[in-house]
Amino acid sequence: MPARPAGPVLVVTRLDDATADLVIAELNQRAVPVVRLDPGDFPMGVRASASFDDSGMAGTMRTLSRAFELKAVRSVYWRRPNPYASSPGLREQDARWCLDQARYGIGGILASLPLAHYVNHPWRNxxxxxKPAQLATAARCGLRIPPTLVTSDPCQAREFAARYAPVLYKPLWNTDYTGEDMRARTVWIDDVPPEAIDSGVSRTAHLFQQRxxxxxxxxxxxxxxxxxxxxxxxxxxxxxxxxxxxxxxxxxxxxxxxxxxxxxxxxxxxxxxxxxxxxxxxxxxxxxxxxxxxxxxxxxxxxxxxxxxxxxxxxxxxxxxxx
CATH class of the missing domain: 3.30.470.20 (ATP-grasp fold, B domain)
Known part of the structure; x- marks a missing residue:
């Protein structure tokens, strides 16, 4: 297996990431070169050019302050980048098209760095x-999990909540949500009694779990x-x-x-x-x-x-x- 190069560590994340900051500080103390990159800054703040032939992929990527060779990246710390974006001023359909090209183009390059060690690879993340895959895999691996139901059926949900009380409701994904006052909202994990489960459950998938x-x-x-x-x-x-x-x-x-x-x-x-x-x-x-x-x-x-x-x-x- 080819050896990893001794080039920079690429930290893929947004600017306000305290977790990544601590790792970058530790790498700096070790005099390990680091490039911090947010693919959400493409195309205004990030530029990329990758070529492909029988020998594989080569090319460069640039941020506003750094440039690096794709083959030189020794490892990638994939944290929490912003979503891909498009250039300002485009019509909605054009902007959507450009955003998809960025996701599959820049995202494909960043996920295919030839000799890099990923922590973790974005596709593995x-x-x-x-969550259903997590629970099924955990059970196969011998880890104990609480009884859990994923459903869109209110009757099934009420029966589960009555049988396994006390039962919690958990979101299957933490979607960004803004209230009418434009403040960010979070759906927290909380108890749900059977009588609180209504027909709204039928509108999407919900996760209920014994507390x-x-x-x-x-x-x-x-x-x-x-x-x-x-x-x-x-x-x-x-x-x-x-x-x-x-x-x-x-x-x-x-x-x-x-x-x-x-x-x-x-x-x-x-x-x-x-x-x-x-x-x-x-x-x-x-x-x-x-x-x-x-x-x-x-x-x-x-x-x-x-x-x-x-x-x-x-x-x-x-x-x-x-x-």
Whole structure:
């Protein structure tokens, strides 16, 4: 297998990404060259030219401040870029056409860098973001999951909620949503009693899941073969993401059977990195809720963030045979 080049690490993300900032800072400390690129800046702030022949792909890409050879990229840290855009001033249909050309053109180039090591490859991230696929794969890998129903049938949903009470509602995807006041809105995870389920369920797919009677939450961040499990205590509600200011975080070990199951899970999706959310019940059992293949971790205390940033920098910085 060809060795990875010793060129730059390409960090694909938007400007306001605190998680990527910590990894970039660690790479800078190691004097590893970094190029930060947001494909959402194309075509105004990003330019690309790629050629293809029997020897493969070659070419260059430029941001407003950097330029790099496509063959020279040693690794790619794919974080959270902005959506692809089109040049301003175009008619709606023309803008839509240009946006699709950008997605499949620039996106195809960035996903095909010849010798780069991806953390994670964007297409692997995409495949791993479907919650039904997550749950089915987790069960095959020996991880314990709560009873879950995905349905558009209100009767099925009410029967499930009555049988497995207490039951939570979870969005299948966190779509950007703006209210009438133009402020961003979030659909949080919350309890749903059977009587609250009405005919609106029939309008799309919904996920209902039995609520784990938990003692604490666990966020398990995995980078390659390194496991960083953190016990999260103090949440007054079922969705601990709403209460960062009152939470406490304690690093804990990861049981061997959880390690085995998670390794199998990540391998099934081709992931190098994953952020997994578990509930810990009174009997010490870990219940997997979901795995975010691109989950954030920068809100943790420095003592937790530091080792995760170092592990990611280890993955991205080292030239040599790809893994």
């Amino acid at each position: 995409r495949d791993a973001e479907y 784990v009677r938990k003692e604490a939450d666990i966020r398990l961040t995995v980078v390659g073969d390194q496991f960083f499990a953190v016990r999260v205590d103090g949440s007054p509600g079922v969705d601990w993401r709403r209460h960062y200011d009152v939470l406490s975080y304690t690093p804990i070990g990861t049981p061997p059977h959880i390690r085995r199951g998670v390794r199998s899970y990540l391998q099934a999706f081709g992931l190098v990195y994953g952020a997994l959310d578990f509930g810990l019940d009174a009997d010490g059992r870990w219940w997997l809720y979901e795995c975010n293949p691109n989950g954030q971790w920068a809100w943790f205390p420095d003592t937790i963030c530091g080792p995760i940033a170092e592990a990611l920098a280890d993955q991205l910085a080292k030239p040599g045979a790809d893994t």
